[in-house]
Amino acid sequence: MKKLILTTAALALSAGMAMAETIRLGTEGAYAPWNFVNDAGEIDGFERELGDELCKRANLECEWVKNDWDSIIPNLVSGNYDAIIAGMSITDERDEVIDFTQNYTPPDPSAYVAMSDGVDLSGGVIAAQTGTIQAGYVAESGATLVEFASPEETIAAVRNGEADAVLADKSFLVPFTEDGSGLLFVGDEVPLGGGVGMGIRESDGELKEKFNAAIQSMKDDGTLNELITKWEVSSTF
Numbered sequence: 001m002k003k004l005i006l007t008t009a010a011l012a013l014s015a016g017m018a019m020a021e022t023i024r025l026g027t028e029g030a031y032a033p034w035n036f037v038n039d040a041g042e043i044d045g046f047e048r049e050l051g052d053e054l055c056k057r058a059n060l061e062c063e064w065v066k067n068d069w070d071s072i073i074p075n076l077v078s079g080n081y082d083a084i085i086a087g088m089s090i091t092d093e094r095d096e097v098i099d100f101t102q103n104y105t106p107p108d109p110s111a112y113v114a115m116s117d118g119v120d121l122s123g124g125v126i127a128a129q130t131g132t133i134q135a136g137y138v139a140e141s142g143a144t145l146v147e148f149a150s151p152e153e154t155i156a157a158v159r160n161g162e163a164d165a166v167l168a169d170k171s172f173l174v175p176f177t178e179d180g181s182g183l184l185f186v187g188d189e190v191p192l193g194g195g196v197g198m199g200i201r202e203s204d205g206e207l208k209e210k211f212n213a214a215i216q217s218m219k220d221d222g223t224l225n226e227l228i229t230k231w232e233v234s235s236t237f
Contacts, residue, residue: 022061023207024081025051029066031151031172033231034087037066046231047085050104053223057214070130070149073097076199082207083200087169087233089133089193099202101211103195104224108234110134110190113173113183114165115158121187127154127163133192134167158183171233196234 027035029043038044043064055062065081076084076098089107090100110133112121122142128135130147138145146163148154155176157163165186166173176183198215200208218224225236 021059022063023055023083024063024065025055026065026067026072026076026081026084027051027086028069028072030069031087031169032175033171033233034169035085046227046233047087049231050218050224050227051085053218053227054211054214057217058210060210068149069132073131073199076201079201082204083198083211085198087172087196088199090195090197091133091193093136094199099200099204099208100197101200101208102215103197104215104218105196105228105234106237107191107193107195108169108171110137110167110192111170111173111185112165112167112187112190113155113158113177114186115182115184117184117186119164119186121165124164125162127157127166128168129154132168134169134190137190137192138167155183174232 027043027047029035029037033045035043035045035047043066048064051062051064067075067080069086072084072086073094075081088094090103094100112126124143125146126138126143127146127148128138129151130149135145135147146157148157151168151172154163154166154168158166159181167190170189173185177185198211200211215224219237228234228236
């Protein structure tokens with residue numbers, strides 16, 4: 001009987017260790033190469049691959065939730081998912097509302113793209129996605145800011161003449177300068193933010209520490225730099 005009890009206890013313990021907590025990850029799904037929806041209708045990109053690996057290392061089961069950028073923080077706070085992994089730069093303003101893990105990429109330089117060289121970046125009309133660090137920068141620069149809900153709309157605004165240029169992460173803009181549409185980089189790159197991290201509710205300190213440990217392990221063994229290089233999202237650590 002004693003042996004049976006011990007065996008049952010051991011099985012229960014091993015089953016408990018094998019069961020992973022389910023965590024919902026919120027992302028935009030519209031900001032390649034960071035995150036996008038592929039032809040199969042699934043979340044893909046650098047952050048999909050990164051998030052899956054982080055959950056594996058943290059012994060967490062992950063479910064992906066697609067959410068528009070302009071409501072991505074409010075929906076984290078209200079509990080619609082447990083973490084944001086969506087190319088979100090770490091800023092003091094956001095840190096007043098949510099918490100962040102350590103960064104999983106260094107700061108990605110922002111850049112301007114326009115249809116022609118010589119546009120007025122300091123006094124012209126500049127497009128940026130709503131709620132981004134680029135929108136905040138343009139608003140304080142003296143230029144006229146026009147905001148759009150999605151990153152694709154900022155590109156369209158430049159192409160149709162609604163804006164003189166767009167300011168966004170350089171890694172997002174590169175493909176649009178190589179597609180033959182005439183868009184080109186103009187002006188100087190702009191260093192913004194403190195790198196990209198996962199957004200976590202301030203009450204979820206334990207989850208933050210789990211992801212911090214997983215991110216650090218990927219930094220330590222070099223796999224994070226390998227992913228950054230593969231997807232060309234920023235410079236490496």
